[in-house]
Amino acid sequence: NAGVTQTPKFQVLKTGQSMTLQCAQDMNHNSMYWYRQDPGMGLRLIYYSASEGTTDKGEVPNGYNVSRLNKREFSLRLESAAPSQTSVYFCASGRIGKNIQYFGAGTRLSVL
Amino acid sequence: GQSLEQPSEVTAVEGAIVQINCTYQTSGFYGLSWYQQHDGGAPTFLSYNGLDGLEETGRFSSFLSRSDSYGYLLLQELQMKDSASYFCAVLMTTDSWGKLQFGAGTQVVVTP
Numbered sequence: 001n002a003g004v005t006q007t008p009k010f011q012v013l014k015t016g017q018s019m020t021l022q023c024a025q026d027m028n029h030n031s032m033y034w035y036r037q038d039p040g041m042g043l044r045l046i047y048y049s050a051s052e053g054t055t056d057k058g059e060v061p062n063g064y065n066v067s068r069l070n071k072r073e074f075s076l077r078l079e080s081a082a083p084s085q086t087s088v089y090f091c092a093s094g095r096i097g098k099n100i101q102y103f104g105a106g107t108r109l110s111v112l
Numbered sequence: 113g114q115s116l117e118q119p120s121e122v123t124a125v126e127g128a129i130v131q132i133n134c135t136y137q138t139s140g141f142y143g144l145s146w147y148q149q150h151d152g153g154a155p156t157f158l159s160y161n162g163l164d165g166l167e168e169t170g171r172f173s174s175f176l177s178r179s180d181s182y183g184y185l186l187l188q189e190l191q192m193k194d195s196a197s198y199f200c201a202v203l204m205t206t207d208s209w210g211k212l213q214f215g216a217g218t219q220v221v222v223t224p
Contacts, residue, residue, distance in 0.1 A: 031210055040120075042199055042214040043155065058211075090154060094210050099143060099162070099203055101212060103154040 002026050006091050006104035013081045013111045021076040021107050023091030031094045032074035033058075033101065034066060036087040043090065049074055081111045114138040116215035118200055123221045130187045132218045134200035137181060143203040144176050144183040145212065150196045158185070160203075187220065195222045 007022045025032065030051045035043040045058030049068040063085060065077045074093075078085060088108050092101040118134045134144065143162040147155040159167050161176035161183060173186040187194055197217040204211040 033212075035214075040216055042216040043201075043212075044214070045211065048211060059213075099145060099160045099210060100157045101155075101210070103156070105154050 004091055004093055004102050004104035006089075006107050008107060009105065010108050011110070013078075013109065015082060015111060017081050018077070018079050019081065020078075021089055021091075021109075022073070023075065023104060024073045025091075025093040025102070026072065027093060027095070027102065028071070029093035029095045029102075030071070032068065033092040033094070034064075034074070034076045035090045035092065036060065036085075037090060037106075038087050046076065046089075081109075083111045085109065086111045114213055116200055116202060116213060118198075118215045118218045120216070121219045121221065123223065124190055125223050126190055126192060128190050130190060130220060132185045132187070132198050132200075132220070134183045134185070134215055135181055136183075136200070136202050136215075138202045138204065138213055140204045141178070141181075141202055142205060144174070145201045145203060146172075146174055146185045147199045147201060147214075148196050149199065149217070155199065158198075162203075190222050192222050192224070195220060 004025045033048045034046040047066040049055045052071045067075045091104040094101040116136045124130045145160045146158040149155045159174040166175045171188045176183040199217045201212040201214045
């Protein structure tokens with residue numbers, strides 16, 4: 001059982017480049033989330049998806065877009081990367097009625 | 113505004129007991145969760161308090177007082193493997209998407 005799988009694990013971008021972070025879960029969860037984690041700041045919610053076909057902004061959505069491709073997959077896109085987006089990105093999923101989120105291993109992104 | 117306050121670091125020796133406090137000021141509070149994160153790893157769920165009182169899971173216990181907007185995580189019989197960051201997180205809603213607001217985290221350092 002793989003749980004939540006994120007790709008890539010590491011990425012280095014130049015300012016202005018674009019990229020998509022991929023996330024897939026095999027636990028049949030309805031809800032999926034994208035967080036970023038910066039030193040000393042905990043996890044901040046970027047976007048979330050309550051179910052297939054719906055997405056909503058979280059705390060720090062600027063500079064990002066998301067797509068809930070199907071129930072399993074939730075991708076995060078940086079259209080024009082900036083150094084301020086250097087961070088560790090975590091995808092998570094959760095099940096209705098169970099107050100637990102399951103996290104992927106993270107993507108470590110550096111924007112130069 | 114919304115805020116969660118927890119100490120930045122706690123140091124203790126193996127076998128000791130550590131209490132990590134979390135005070136919160138948020139809208140739409142439904143419950144308090146705790147997550148553990150080892151260096152370079154993903155956050156993993158430890159416990160959830162939806163009602164006032166103590167929840168016990170092995171060596172770890174968590175407490176909630178809604179009237180005081182306060183909770184804590186108690187780590188007993190500390191082991192070296194408990195060296196990690198611990199995050200409190202407020203469950204903002206019990207809607208299908210279970211949005212979490214995380215604190216900045218407490219780094220627990222266990223010494224021999």
